[in-house]
Amino acid sequence: xxxxxxxxxFIRSIADLLRKAEIELPDDVVNALRxxxxxxENQVAKSQLQAILKxxxxxxxxxxxxxxxxxxxxxxxxxxxxxxxxxxLEVAIREAVIVATxxxxxxxxxxxxxxxxxxxxxxxxxxPDIHWKLVPxxxxxLTAAPKGAGSENMSSLRMFNxxxxxxxxxxxxxxxxxxxxxxxxxxxxxxxxxxxxxAAARLAKEAMLEPLDAPMExxxxxxxxxxxxxxxxxxxxxxxxxxxxxxxxxAHCHTASLPVAVNIQCWANRHASVVFRREE
Amino acid sequence: MEYHxxxxxxxxxxxxxxxxxxxxxxxEILTARDEAHARILEVEEKTEELPxxxxxxxxxxxxPLMKQTESGWKVISAGPTTSGRMSKxxxxxxxxxxxxxxxxxxxxxxxxxxxxxxxxxLAYTGGCAALAAELIKEVKAVHWLDLGMPEAVxxxxxxxxxxxxxxxxxxxxxxxxxxxxxxxxxxERQE
Numbered sequence: 001x002x003x004x005x006x007x008x009x010f011i012r013s014i015a016d017l018l019r020k021a022e023i024e025l026p027d028d029v030v031n032a033l034r035x036x037x038x039x040x041e042n043q044v045a046k047s048q049l050q051a052i053l054k055x056x057x058x059x060x061x062x063x064x065x066x067x068x069x070x071x072x073x074x075x076x077x078x079x080x081x082x083x084x085x086x087x088x089l090e091v092a093i094r095e096a097v098i099v100a101t102x103x104x105x106x107x108x109x110x111x112x113x114x115x116x117x118x119x120x121x122x123x124x125x126x127x128p129d130i131h132w133k134l135v136p137x138x139x140x141x142l143t144a145a146p147k148g149a150g151s152e153n154m155s156s157l158r159m160f161n162x163x164x165x166x167x168x169x170x171x172x173x174x175x176x177x178x179x180x181x182x183x184x185x186x187x188x189x190x191x192x193x194x195x196x197x198x199a200a201a202r203l204a205k206e207a208m209l210e211p212l213d214a215p216m217e218x219x220x221x222x223x224x225x226x227x228x229x230x231x232x233x234x235x236x237x238x239x240x241x242x243x244x245x246x247x248x249x250x251a252h253c254h255t256a257s258l259p260v261a262v263n264i265q266c267w268a269n270r271h272a273s274v275v276f277r278r279e280e
Numbered sequence: 281m282e283y284h285x286x287x288x289x290x291x292x293x294x295x296x297x298x299x300x301x302x303x304x305x306x307x308e309i310l311t312a313r314d315e316a317h318a319r320i321l322e323v324e325e326k327t328e329e330l331p332x333x334x335x336x337x338x339x340x341x342x343x344p345l346m347k348q349t350e351s352g353w354k355v356i357s358a359g360p361t362t363s364g365r366m367s368k369x370x371x372x373x374x375x376x377x378x379x380x381x382x383x384x385x386x387x388x389x390x391x392x393x394x395x396x397x398x399x400x401x402l403a404y405t406g407g408c409a410a411l412a413a414e415l416i417k418e419v420k421a422v423h424w425l426d427l428g429m430p431e432a433v434x435x436x437x438x439x440x441x442x443x444x445x446x447x448x449x450x451x452x453x454x455x456x457x458x459x460x461x462x463x464x465x466x467x468e469r470q471e
Binding site: 044047048051052058059062064065067068069105106107108109116149153169173174176177180183184226229230231232233235236237238267268 | 357414443467471
């Protein structure tokens with residue numbers, strides 16, 4: 001990018017970013033799905049995984065969203081302290097969402113929570129939901145992660161007693177069993193432990209976006225193996241792959257608290273990133 | 281077993297299906313999710329008439345992504361939505377109408393009894409919306425568009441729509457419930 005990032009180019013790039021996120025899955029996710037299909041011995045589950053892989057091919061070939069639930073618009077932004085935009089970034093991102101909704105097109109999903117009135121363009125109060133993080137440097141990294149409701153609805157959060165760290169694994173398993181086939185397994189499971197009520201949920205969502213091929217730590221592997229031993233399988237029809245990965249993120253918390261959040265992601269672990277650089 | 285069915289459906293067409301069978305459907309299907317279910321029941325309560333027929337019908341739990349073109353509505357992406365949200369409203373709907381097939385994803389808790397000798401639940405792979413859109417050949421009509429694009433009732437003509445897995449058959453066998461039970465037992469063993 002040149003020294004000055006034009007608002008028009010910025011909006012175009014974000015609309016293109018959303019298109020990419022909606023149509024193609026990241027390589028690590030596709031590879032994990034392929035691996036699951038190869039390994040699966042349950043024939044019904046195998047047929048479901050094959051349908052998923054075929055669906056991805058068709059979406060890419062025709063340039064259409066892989067799922068009709070094109071999600072609620074969530075962005076993660078890492079903004080450098082030396083990145084000085086000449087325009088309001090939030091307003092521009094909102095405009096890009098409106099452009100992308102009409103252009104790709106995306107299903108209008110944003111509604112008022114009480115009247116249920118649909119805004120028609122995927123924006124509204126608090127939507128797009130943009131999570132800002134200030135980092136050193138002159139770059140802006142934006143990740144678009146459009147989130148479907150089927151899996152988001154199956155997520156949960158519990159405030160445990162501080163002595164109950166031993167119950168965390170079971171809480172994740174309970175969440176997965178209650179969800180069954182509803183969140184479209186195979187899942188990516190993000191677990192946030194610690195922080196506060198809201199910080200735990202944020203950690204869980206960040207954990208969910210970690211690369212699927214990243215090595216799993218001991219606790220992550222333990223939960224992962226326990227989840228896959230449940231036999232829920234692809235779409236809840238039975239089988240050996242209920243989760244593709246489990247990632248855990250932690251933060252210090254109050255000595256009297258133990259918040260634990262479990263964010264559930266369907267097989268369509270959609271996200272795409274773009275980096276803008278301000279050069280002097 | 282694999283079956284290829286043509287709508288409108290008779291009870292004989294679906295009685296032979298067993299949980300785990302694979303089905304492909306050709307003909308007409310109607311989308312209906314949360315708001316459409318609520319309105320169908322509302323119309324029923326007021327003893328008014330529906331603007332579409334549910335006799336021998338296939339209900340698809342789907343909120344499609346459509347685009348209006350000069351030649352009419354075009355399906356962009358149309359995979360199944362989570363059927364669990366419609367569980368509570370389904371028994372009343374089945375009692376009042378001759379719906380023979382429900383297509384959705386994730387299964388439905390507590391409806392196996394209401395489905396008995398009446399209707400089957402077919403599971404379509406969740407999220408496979410681009411694949412589904414290829415098998416939808418025509419948008420025949422749309423009702424209740426005031427509910428919004430995803431919540432409206434879309435009448436679609438499909439060809440060889442599937443593969444659909446018989447999740448709950450007319451005899452009360454429910455694959456999802458069986459998988460859930462096994463998972464619950466496995467969970468208890470972990471505790």
